[in-house]
Amino acid sequence: MNLSLLNRYAFFVFCVLFTLASLVFLDQAWFWPATALTGLLSLVGIADLLQTRRAVRRNYPILGNIRYLFESIRPEIRQYLIEGDDDRLPFSRAQRSLVYARAKNEGADKPFGTLSDVYLSGFEFISHSMRPAPVADTAGFRVQIGGPQCSQPYSASLFNISAMSFGSLSANAIRSLNQGAKLGNFYHDTGEGSISAYHREPGGDLVWELGSGYFGCRTEDGRFDPERFAAQASLPQVKMIEIKLSQGAKPGHGGILPQHKITAEIAHTRGISMDQDCVSPASHSAFSTPIELLQFIDRLRTLSGGKPVGFKLCLGHPWEFMGVAKAMLKTGILPDFIVIDGKEGGTGAAPLEFTDHLGVPLREGLLFVHNTLVGINLRDKIKLGASGKIISAFDIACVLAIGADWANSARGFMFAIGCIQSQSCHTNKCPTGVATQDPLRQRALVVEDKAQRVCNFHRNTLKALAEMLAAAGLEHPSQIDARHLVQRLSASEIKLFSQQHVFLEPGELLSGRIAGEFYERMWRMAQAEGFEPAAA
Numbered sequence: 001m002n003l004s005l006l007n008r009y010a011f012f013v014f015c016v017l018f019t020l021a022s023l024v025f026l027d028q029a030w031f032w033p034a035t036a037l038t039g040l041l042s043l044v045g046i047a048d049l050l051q052t053r054r055a056v057r058r059n060y061p062i063l064g065n066i067r068y069l070f071e072s073i074r075p076e077i078r079q080y081l082i083e084g085d086d087d088r089l090p091f092s093r094a095q096r097s098l099v100y101a102r103a104k105n106e107g108a109d110k111p112f113g114t115l116s117d118v119y120l121s122g123f124e125f126i127s128h129s130m131r132p133a134p135v136a137d138t139a140g141f142r143v144q145i146g147g148p149q150c151s152q153p154y155s156a157s158l159f160n161i162s163a164m165s166f167g168s169l170s171a172n173a174i175r176s177l178n179q180g181a182k183l184g185n186f187y188h189d190t191g192e193g194s195i196s197a198y199h200r201e202p203g204g205d206l207v208w209e210l211g212s213g214y215f216g217c218r219t220e221d222g223r224f225d226p227e228r229f230a231a232q233a234s235l236p237q238v239k240m241i242e243i244k245l246s247q248g249a250k251p252g253h254g255g256i257l258p259q260h261k262i263t264a265e266i267a268h269t270r271g272i273s274m275d276q277d278c279v280s281p282a283s284h285s286a287f288s289t290p291i292e293l294l295q296f297i298d299r300l301r302t303l304s305g306g307k308p309v310g311f312k313l314c315l316g317h318p319w320e321f322m323g324v325a326k327a328m329l330k331t332g333i334l335p336d337f338i339v340i341d342g343k344e345g346g347t348g349a350a351p352l353e354f355t356d357h358l359g360v361p362l363r364e365g366l367l368f369v370h371n372t373l374v375g376i377n378l379r380d381k382i383k384l385g386a387s388g389k390i391i392s393a394f395d396i397a398c399v400l401a402i403g404a405d406w407a408n409s410a411r412g413f414m415f416a417i418g419c420i421q422s423q424s425c426h427t428n429k430c431p432t433g434v435a436t437q438d439p440l441r442q443r444a445l446v447v448e449d450k451a452q453r454v455c456n457f458h459r460n461t462l463k464a465l466a467e468m469l470a471a472a473g474l475e476h477p478s479q480i481d482a483r484h485l486v487q488r489l490s491a492s493e494i495k496l497f498s499q500q501h502v503f504l505e506p507g508e509l510l511s512g513r514i515a516g517e518f519y520e521r522m523w524r525m526a527q528a529e530g531f532e533p534a535a536a
Helices: 003-025 029-050 055-059 065-071 076-082 093-103 171-184 226-233 264-270 290-303 318-331 352-357 362-375 393-401 411-416 439-443 447-471 517-525
Strands: 124-126 142-145 154-157 159-161 206-210 238-244 309-313 337-341 383-387 406-409 485-490 493-496
Touching: 003 029, 029 055, 055 439, 093 411, 093 447, 124 393, 142 383, 154 159, 154 238, 159 171, 159 447, 171 411, 171 439, 171 447, 206 226, 226 238, 226 290, 238 290, 238 337, 290 309, 290 318, 309 383, 318 362, 318 517, 337 362, 362 383, 362 393, 362 517, 393 406, 393 447, 393 485, 406 411, 411 447
Parallel strands: 159 406, 206 238, 238 309, 309 337, 337 383, 383 406
Antiparallel strands: 124 485, 142 154, 485 493
16 A cells, blocks of 8 residues: 555544544543544545545545535635635636536526626626527537538537546546536547547547647657558547647647556557656657648548548747648648637646746637638638637637637536646646546546536536627627627726727738738748748
């Protein structure tokens, strides 16, 4: 039994042993209170181990109840002792409380007005209509993905599970997410760690993310293997293929899975060794220019039998993406979709400097990609997804208003299955069983219970989005645009999103009469033949 297990169960074991040992002293009246107390605590510990709804209690019998004791005292103790310090954690107390409530089907309504200061710079809101619309049926909140070169288009939900790999997450976490996706009829992105048995077991829709390590379809030296790819991509459960160019947590940096988290199952799933850390390269070996990227997309579409193929990126040098746009025009090859990840997103561990200072935030990156495609008359042929710290219905509305067709969330669904932001993902000691390969720790995460919470969170978030849109006088998410969103710039000034941002006209980049100097300069620097910039 390892030291970590001893630490977690030590108090419970002590109570049981003390109770048993004290039975010989029952003739001593002074010993009865201690025996009664440890006996009662032993029963509590046994109940903790047998119950299935609270992972922390299963992993920390008796002691884990302290968290839920504080949680039951509202609002001050719960806000400040349980849910943590907003400055230390990447998501606020209000955001986490919202997810927990929706995942448990609890009311998320709050009394006494807004939690935000409406007069602080940066405050955002949706303006409502004097004539609200009927609340739409969220069953229609779907988007058809698959351009003119795709023969197997996919109808995706407006809200889906973003990329998180088996290896980073436990087997039970993957099972819970995928079963929840199946229950709610939305997709589950595999992350770059390939398709595991735990992704396939529940039968939920999958988007296979293909990173630079080509896990699940790699040769012995780590290069792309077309035969292995075709075998996996042909699975009916795989609905789309997503090439990961970069991710919000650490753009321009390869993924890392520490050796101590690599099990035999993970090694088999990824096609890697267990003898060292699993490090995926920062860049792909299958292509090195914008044109080669599009040729690779075309090859994957053919190998997959015509399924939608696209790529995910956190925007970096703007001229590089415009180089890809020029390559689309030159080759005629189009991705079916592009997912824009924001630098503020990401669930994986990353160097602090990358987390804080590398990559473009989601909204700026999304708007740039949207404008570029509009400017070359291809926006109607390529769908855009958005991912990066998206938690609430308002977050979804914001990205839809500036160009996205759908949204993905990683941490939101992690919260739904029990993540408490202990920030111990890389240590293999996650207290809730979400981000660990320790079989005893992940046993605490009960799939059936958490899968239903995943489904609840998805359903209730889209329901809230439908209600927000109805208040704005809109009947469908496709109707929202930058005119409906408002931001406070100072104590005395607010502006619509449409007033703050530059929106290109269809074909503007091709016309030679580009209104924005920035877009004009980036377009001149872009090259289809390479990612390096031309002279501006």
